[in-house]
Amino acid sequence: MKNTTTSLDETDEVKIKNPKALLTALCFVLMMSVMNGTMFNIAIPDIAKTFQLMPSEVSWVMTGYIMVYAVGALMYGKLADYYPFKTLITIGLTIFAIGSLFGFFAQSYLMVLIARVIQASGGAMLPALVFLAPIRYFPKERGKVLGIISSVMAFASGVGPIVGGFIAGFLDWKFLFLTSACIIIMLPFLRKNLPDEKKREAHVDFIGAFFVAGTIATLLIGITMESLISIGGMLFFLTCFFVRSKYVEYPFIPPHFFKNKKFVATIITSFFGVACLFGLMFTLPIMLRDVHELTTMQIGLVLFPGAICAAIIGQFGGRLVDSKGSRFVLFLSMMILSTGFFVISISTGLHPIVLSLSIILAYMCFPLVQASTADLLANILPNKETGVGMGVFNLMNFVAGSLSGAIIGKVLDIYSPEKSFNPFAQKGGSAAYSDVFLMFVFIVLGAYLFFRTFYENKKRSLEA
Structure with missing residues (x-):
């Protein structure tokens, strides 16, 4: 009988039993x-009420999750260079389901926090492996599949508040944990369709991982709690990481990654693009509650058309990556994104229906930015380092999302102008929000100019 086991070192397309079934299962778990x-963003007020918590205390439901999730995404990406996907996805989904069930039966706030940390330590596997799957299993349709995956992320971000509001409103916030536990039902389908792969000799610098x-x-x-001591700790850990990476034989993140101008330019461009997109998702619900006094369900309905359009455009954008190249799609998406932010900056004081339509341009760029930058990285990185490279990509995206929310929250706390800097902005008590979105316009344009400066050189390389 022919041996169907494949090696992780292979550069040819790995044959999988049912590509459509595998992609469907990956999209569902993502x-x-x-x-x-x-x-859980929607459930934060309910959790605070249940355990009589201050806002700073209950914020750890999200902060703790994000910290573990961000680092975990990098760790799983690193492990994916050595261990079979089938093994990693089994471990990750099992841990995630255990954490979800633990949270459903939690009787104290500490148990809720522990449940969220367990969830994050398992769930961090998903973005790491799902973004690697197109590179490893769908190389001929990589852009298309990356577009589909990115559109699923955008759609889930938009529909999540609606589903969360419905479950927490009609049942109880603990049922959000039970809903998340349902992810385990996809494990048999994933194991059935993922190929058997051989384990490579692993060299994982766990001390370096600790410093990261x-x-x-x-x-x-430091950002969340405004702690200078924590910022000092960050500088200490960062210094330790770079020193260790210079002298250890197998560093957690190879130093040559940071010497590759194309890799650095793509990562930084993605960081600022994603920071603005997550900033949009963070700011809109606050603005709709503050300025327009909408309920949670109404806010979800305002955001829903954008999420639907993002899901649709992602598939088209993925095909565009394959046909026109990832640099062209990145240029297109950043130009549309800056235009979209400008339109939102003008529309902040208008009727919610107008706002719902105005956010579509920006929302539809979420899958385009992610698909194009992920495809660029796939072309830059050698096969044996795609795991850790995409892990850095995911890590920076999660950090971008976390920092943008924290920074924008601080800006809105202290910034309350009478008039927006945007001369076309409509009146309605929303000048601060208008200026935040106007700031996004300049950040996106600056990020793309940075990309053009450092990615492209005089000896133009082949189109990525």
Whole structure:
């Protein structure tokens, strides 16, 4: 009988039993993972009420989850260079389901926090492996599949608040944990359709991983809690990481990654693009509650058309990556994104229906930015380092989302102008929000100019 086991070193396309079934299962588990985060955003007030918590205390439901999730995404990406997907996805989904069930039966706030940390340590596997799957299993349709995956992320981000509001409103916030546990039903389908692969000899620098985790944790704590001590801790861990990477034989993140101008330019461009997109998702619900006094369900309905359009455009954008190239799609998406932010900056004081239509341009760029930058990285990285490279990509995206929310929250706390800097902005008590979206316009344009400056050189390389 022919041996169908493949090696992780192979550069040819790995044959899988049912590509459509595998892609469907991957998209389902990714959607559940993303929704798990956005659903709990809605439940934060209910959790605070249940355990009589201050806002700073209950915020750890999200902060703790994000810290573990961000570092975990990098760790799973690193492990994916050595271990079979089938093994990693089994471990990750099992841990995630255990954490979800533990949270459903939680009797104290501490148990809720422990449940969220367990969820994150398992769920972090999903973005790491799902973004690697197109590179490893669908190389001929990589852009198309990356577009589909990115559109699923955008759709889940938009529909999550609606589902979360419905479950928490009609049942109880603990049922959000039970809903998340349903992700385990996809494990048999994933194991059936994932190929058997051989394990490579592993060289994982766990001390280096600890320094990365310390850097991310202290950075997020420092921003969230305005702690200079934590910022100092971040600088300490970051220094330790770079020193160790210079002298250890197998560093957690190879130093040559940071010497590759194309890799650095793509990562930084993605960081600022995603920071603005997550900033949009963070700011809109606050603005709709503050300025327009909408309920949670109404806010979800305002965001829903954008999420639907993102899901549709993602598939088209993925095909465009394959046909026109990822640099062209990145240019197109950044130009549309900056235009979309400008339109939203003008529309902040208008009727919610107008706002719902105005956010479509920006929302539809979510899958385009992610698909194009992920495809660029796939072309830059050698096969044996795609795992850790995409892990860095996911890590930076999660950090971007966390920092943008924290920074924008602080800006809105202290910034309350009478008139927006945007001369076309409509009146309605929303000048601060208008200026935030106007700031996004300049950040996106600056990020793309940075990309053009450092990615492209005089000896133009072949189109990525």
